[in-house]
Amino acid sequence: MQTRRETLKQGAIVAGLLASTGLFPQYAMAAYNKPAFEAKTLAEVLKALGAGAPVESKDVTIGGPDIAENGAVVPLTAGTTLPGVKQILILVEKNPAALVALFNVTDSVEASFATRTKMGQSSDVYAVAVMADGKALYAKKEVKVTLGGCGG
Amino acid sequence: MADPMRIRAQAAGDKATVRVLMSHEMESGQRKDAAGKTVPAWHIQEVTATHNGKTVMTAEWGPAVSKNPFLQFTVKGAKAGDKIGVSWKDNKGENRADEATVS
Numbered sequence: 001m002q003t004r005r006e007t008l009k010q011g012a013i014v015a016g017l018l019a020s021t022g023l024f025p026q027y028a029m030a031a032y033n034k035p036a037f038e039a040k041t042l043a044e045v046l047k048a049l050g051a052g053a054p055v056e057s058k059d060v061t062i063g064g065p066d067i068a069e070n071g072a073v074v075p076l077t078a079g080t081t082l083p084g085v086k087q088i089l090i091l092v093e094k095n096p097a098a099l100v101a102l103f104n105v106t107d108s109v110e111a112s113f114a115t116r117t118k119m120g121q122s123s124d125v126y127a128v129a130v131m132a133d134g135k136a137l138y139a140k141k142e143v144k145v146t147l148g149g150c151g152g
Numbered sequence: 153m154a155d156p157m158r159i160r161a162q163a164a165g166d167k168a169t170v171r172v173l174m175s176h177e178m179e180s181g182q183r184k185d186a187a188g189k190t191v192p193a194w195h196i197q198e199v200t201a202t203h204n205g206k207t208v209m210t211a212e213w214g215p216a217v218s219k220n221p222f223l224q225f226t227v228k229g230a231k232a233g234d235k236i237g238v239s240w241k242d243n244k245g246e247n248r249a250d251e252a253t254v255s
Contacts, residue, residue: 037214073218080164084214092216096182100216107228108208109201112166118216131230 020091039101042091042126042138045099049087051130057137062127063114064143071119073143076100078127080137087130088113094123107151119145159252161236163228168230168254170201172223172238176234195243196221202237203227230254 030085036048062112063077078090088103100117111129119125122144129137155175163169175195181193199211208227227236232254239249 032212037212054248075222077224096180097214097216099214101214102212103225104210104212106208108203108206110226110228113211113227114219114222116222118178118218120182 005040025113033037033102036102038097039099040096041060041098042128043090045089046128046136047132049089049102049130050134051087051098051136052134054128054136054138057129057139059140060127060129060137061112062125062139062141064125064141066142067144067146068119069146071121073116074119074125074143075114075116075127076127077112077114079110080129080131082111082125082131082137085111085129087128088127088131089128089130090117091126091128092114092117092123093126095119123146130148154246154248157248157250157254159202159209159236159250161234161254162228162233163230163254165227166231167226168207168234168236169224169226170236170238170252171254172221172239174221174238174248176219176221176240176242178217178221182215193242193243194201196240197243198241199223200228200239202235202239202240203224203230205234205237 036045039048041044059082060080068074085105091098093113103113105111124140126138126140161170168174169221169227178186178192183191196213201209208218236249
């Protein structure tokens, strides 16, 4: 005989397992994707999101300053004109955790976003477009930081 | 409760550019205080934008988004008078929702 509490507990464990394997996409979309935000490199982030290996593409754009005076506030833009985009990611390679922001795109918004990020040191920044079929396209740009924004 | 967001939505043609300025500390979890203790991370995790009540965009953020975050995006098919709503939730469970009218 199983109590209701045990049943619920098992259900939660199974859901957790499914989410971690990426077999439960809707659940993964709704919950905060912690592993992706703890990943150190572009490849690890994409793996955590269940996307394929990244390919450089001219259709993805990354915008930002060449030299940022203050690493605590670096304006970056990321976007693409390609149809069928699922997510736009902004990454800073040399930050303690590479992924800065992840935008889930719908048909009602343009796949182009601007925000401000913190950068610990000069680094390559990436804009990644994850397509509906799981392909990942990226563009990168180097941003030099003269004053770091992480720690102090 | 956190301070209100500043949202500006401007229609241009058949789309509207939305600019949002949120008020949040966005503590990275990397910084140490005067006593040498790490300041725990405190940052916005989830952002949702709606157009006339329909969700058009969701975002997940890490601690590397700047303090008092700025966000700009474009909503297709939005015209003057439409309502744009933006809400966020941080890793301490605090949240805030604000609304603006497209002009």
